[in-house]
């Protein structure tokens with residue numbers, strides 16, 4: 124990897140897909156088309172995975188034809204902060220795609236194409252997100268949000284395991300909570316989560332980002348962060364979680 128560098132600032136700029144979608148990039152280099160050089164996959168803030176083909180070599184890359192990857196006939200769109208990783212997850216000889224996302228899920232997109240022309244099927248959720256807030260002082264017993272994935276045989280038993288990096292913010296309310304406050308906070312958090320799930324459903328249905336229903340839900344979700352759920356302080360950290368594979372390669 125140390126010999127792969129953008130040749131100039133303008134070359135790097137060409138990789139940008141749009142102003143918003145070029146933020147929070149999560150790059151991963153892999154030979155996606157099986158021609159021996161490393162191509163570039165870039166996970167984006169909005170949850171897309173952009174592939175930039177390398178028409179050069181490993182030492183002198185020549186980036187071409189950036190495009191958003193599709194799966195099951197639709198552009199891949201996970202719950203923000205996409206973080207791609209390529210590996211043969213099911214052991215059939217074709218490179219599959221794993222993607223972590225902002226909500227903490229890890230998605231698996233099986234490759235049903237060929238070694239030179241990958242074609243990804245609809246995503247399967249290998250791990251779901253935390254589905255709740257972490258509070259300061261709580262033990263953190265599983266991974267949090269913004270998952271980033273590496274698949275390798277970490278325990279050296281012959282199958283591929285998952286290493287999952289995360290982001291966790293353990294919140295601390297800025298005031299002493301009564302029992303009623305706690306109940307109301309839990310209720311608001313559930314409402315916010317339901318809002319996120321409705322957004323995911325719209326994305327699954329292929330609803331466009333400028334659709335009024337989509338925009339209304341985005342605004343509703345923002346209102347929870349900015350008005351309805353005021354927090355102050357807390358602890359922020361990231362862990363690396365080891366998920367040992369114990370089943371066969373069928374899923």
Ligand SMILES: [Ca+2]
Nearest residue numbers: 154156158160
């Ligand atoms: Ca390649």
Ligand SMILES: [Ca+2]
Nearest residue numbers: 211213215217
């Ligand atoms: Ca495969």
Ligand SMILES: [Ca+2]
Nearest residue numbers: 276278280282
């Ligand atoms: Ca293993």
